[in-house]
Amino acid sequence: MELKTFSAVLKFTLQLEDHTTQFYQDATSNDEYPQTKQTFLTFSESSKKRKRTLEKTARESVDHSLLEPISGLFEEQYTGSPLLSESMSHADVLAAARKLEETMQKFYTDAGEKIGFIPAVSRLYKRYSQERAKTLATLQGLS
Amino acid sequence: MVQTTRTQERRTGVPTIENYINGHWVESKSTRTLEVVNPATTEVLAQVPVSTKEEVEEAIQYAIGAFEEWRENPPLTRARYMFTLKNLMEEHFEEVSRILVQEHGKTIDEARGEVRRAIECVEHAAGIPTLMMGYNAETIAPGMDEECILQPLGVFCCLPPSNFPAMIPFWFLPYAVACGNTYIVKPSSEVPLSMNKMFELIDEADFPPGVINLVNGTREVADVLLESKDLKGVSFVGSTPVARYVYAKATSTGKRAQCQGGAKNFLVVMPDAPLDKIMPAIMNSVYGCAGQRCLAGANIVAIGDIYEPLKQKLVEAAKSIKVGNGLDESVQMGPLRSKQAKEKVLSYIETGMKEGAKLILDGRNIKVEGHENGYFIGPTIFDQADPKMKIGSEEIFGPVMCIMRAKNLDEVLQMIHQNPHGNAASIFTQSGKLAREFKHRVQAGDVGINLGIAAPVALFPFSGWKESFFGDLHGQGFDAINFFTERKVVVSRWF
Numbered sequence: 001m002e003l004k005t006f007s008a009v010l011k012f013t014l015q016l017e018d019h020t021t022q023f024y025q026d027a028t029s030n031d032e033y034p035q036t037k038q039t040f041l042t043f044s045e046s047s048k049k050r051k052r053t054l055e056k057t058a059r060e061s062v063d064h065s066l067l068e069p070i071s072g073l074f075e076e077q078y079t080g081s082p083l084l085s086e087s088m089s090h091a092d093v094l095a096a097a098r099k100l101e102e103t104m105q106k107f108y109t110d111a112g113e114k115i116g117f118i119p120a121v122s123r124l125y126k127r128y129s130q131e132r133a134k135t136l137a138t139l140q141g142l143s
Numbered sequence: 144m145v146q147t148t149r150t151q152e153r154r155t156g157v158p159t160i161e162n163y164i165n166g167h168w169v170e171s172k173s174t175r176t177l178e179v180v181n182p183a184t185t186e187v188l189a190q191v192p193v194s195t196k197e198e199v200e201e202a203i204q205y206a207i208g209a210f211e212e213w214r215e216n217p218p219l220t221r222a223r224y225m226f227t228l229k230n231l232m233e234e235h236f237e238e239v240s241r242i243l244v245q246e247h248g249k250t251i252d253e254a255r256g257e258v259r260r261a262i263e264c265v266e267h268a269a270g271i272p273t274l275m276m277g278y279n280a281e282t283i284a285p286g287m288d289e290e291c292i293l294q295p296l297g298v299f300c301c302l303p304p305s306n307f308p309a310m311i312p313f314w315f316l317p318y319a320v321a322c323g324n325t326y327i328v329k330p331s332s333e334v335p336l337s338m339n340k341m342f343e344l345i346d347e348a349d350f351p352p353g354v355i356n357l358v359n360g361t362r363e364v365a366d367v368l369l370e371s372k373d374l375k376g377v378s379f380v381g382s383t384p385v386a387r388y389v390y391a392k393a394t395s396t397g398k399r400a401q402c403q404g405g406a407k408n409f410l411v412v413m414p415d416a417p418l419d420k421i422m423p424a425i426m427n428s429v430y431g432c433a434g435q436r437c438l439a440g441a442n443i444v445a446i447g448d449i450y451e452p453l454k455q456k457l458v459e460a461a462k463s464i465k466v467g468n469g470l471d472e473s474v475q476m477g478p479l480r481s482k483q484a485k486e487k488v489l490s491y492i493e494t495g496m497k498e499g500a501k502l503i504l505d506g507r508n509i510k511v512e513g514h515e516n517g518y519f520i521g522p523t524i525f526d527q528a529d530p531k532m533k534i535g536s537e538e539i540f541g542p543v544m545c546i547m548r549a550k551n552l553d554e555v556l557q558m559i560h561q562n563p564h565g566n567a568a569s570i571f572t573q574s575g576k577l578a579r580e581f582k583h584r585v586q587a588g589d590v591g592i593n594l595g596i597a598a599p600v601a602l603f604p605f606s607g608w609k610e611s612f613f614g615d616l617h618g619q620g621f622d623a624i625n626f627f628t629e630r631k632v633v634v635s636r637w638f
Contacts, residue, residue: 005472011472059236059255064256065598066256066596068424069427069475
């Protein structure tokens with residue numbers, strides 16, 4: 001589905017962050033490498049914080065006179081992140097997490113460019129794109 | 144549900160909203176009510192009473208009674224009420240936005256944007272300790288000093304329109320009350336629910352009884368307020384004929400008045416305008432809130448060779464706008480406010496065709512799945528329109544665009560100035576020289592440079608010229624402070 005309004009983009013973003021939060025919560029139950037448990041918990045908390053900040057910033061920045069139609073942003077390009085299962089190995093969990101972060105980094109970059117008419121939120125998306133890139137780098141350093 | 148005439152006896156099963164007078168919610172004694180209808184679904188949301196003359200006069204007396212004590216509060220104390228109100232508005236932001244969508248029809252994005260602007264006015268008014276400072280000069284003569292102080296006057300009221308029911312009262316109310324006046328709001332009887340919710344927040348903010356009051360009803364209620372010799376001023380926003388009426392009636396009884404009227408706004412596209420970049424702004428300007436804004440773009444004037452590519456892009460962009468129920472986040476344009484509003488716009492489209500303009504995008508027969516009875520009209524475009532045609536000169540207040548042509552800036556400025564309205568005008572260009580010239584010469588109060596909706600933020604007055612405004616001082620900004628206070632000049636000396 002094409003995301004054509006600011007509120008549609010925001011709603012989809014919050015859904016993606018909900019998925020991220022749940023993903024890392026579920027990942028902490030993997031007992032094979034308990035030292036990554038804290039890392040996953042941190043990522044889950046970061047996701048919750050991003051969601052709170054997004055909601056607050058959007059609420060404080062939306063301006064009826066600046067709203068513009070959006071084109072070229074499709075939900076399907078950013079869904080389909082792998083789900084976790086109990087049978088997954090630690091390596092598989094890490095691979096799934098890296099894929100998630102790659103997808104989310106791309107989403108924040110792409111969506112941020114589309115909502116430039118609400119600059120405060122657009123800047124937040126740019127920051128979160130960088131944040132997800134850092135998370136990806138951390139995950140790539142784990143084995 | 145089949146809608147009959149709006150005025151009818153009270154019915155059970157549909158809530159009837161109340162007035163808020165002297166710090167209490169009060170059921171109106173009137174037996175006359177009107178239906179509040181969701182324009183997307185035609186569901187009856189509530190009933191609103193047509194308050195009695197006695198109830199309005201009672202509200203006025205309570206507001207007068209509350210004034211003396213309220214004005215004695217230091218400005219900083221009054222500012223603290225504004226901080227409390229702002230926090231409550233933030234807390235209930237989404238709730239108010241959703242009520243607004245259901246009573247008006249605008250999209251959820253537009254509703255949130257409206258509520259945000261209302262909050263910004265409260266935030267600005269919270270600066271009243273500084274905003275209301277006077278000035279002085281020492282030794283204007285030997286041993287004599289002179290000072291100018293700003294003082295509140297008494298009771299003011301506002302008569303807001305149906306297109307921004309949550310925001311427009313806040314162009315006036317927070318400034319009036321922060322200055323030390325007391326206040327009465329009479330919302331539009333078509334869309335009273337979001338203001339009803341705002342008053343729940345005002346009640347929760349615990350303003351002293353009588354400081355801020357709400358009376359519901361129609362023109363009859365407005366007339367009681369306008370005729371009252373006890374009110375000091377009136378703020379109105381609506382159509383030009385009614386603005387003229389309100390201004391004349393208010394000032395004839397010695398009141399201050401600020402009356403914002405209608406509009407017919409021109410968007411000028413110069414040959415150097417980057418079409419892909421400006422298209423979203425033009426779409427928002429013309430079709431945002433289904434064209435029901437006094438700042439909405441109506442006449443798109445192409446200068447020179449840009450006409451053909453502009454026209455093509457306008458049609459392409461307008462065709463892709465998704466119309467539907469505003470609660471659906473994917474919807475980009477909601478319905479017209481009411482059945483009457485829809486019929487009026489349809490009538491203008493018919494007129495436009497008879498006048499010889501070419502209908503190149505016809506939004507009349509749009510079908511919205513699941514909302515077959517809703518008051519929808521799709522984006523509509525006339526080409527070869529003329530500013531002398533009715534569709535080119537009168538406010539349609541719907542999603543109808545008229546494309547026109549002009550040879551140069553001089554010609555388009557002549558077109559703009561011949562229109563009796565002067566609310567807003569925009570130019571799209573990459574030339575600073577042309578933009579400056581446009582800004583300097585255009586006879587309009589709200590000017591956009593590469594913007595389709597030049598909506599002033601709370602710090603600035605919401606301007607309007609010619610028949611778009613009657614009065615001297617506008618809402619918002621320093622104009623509001625000056626409207627809601629009087630100057631007292633004191634010359635003193637001591638023995």
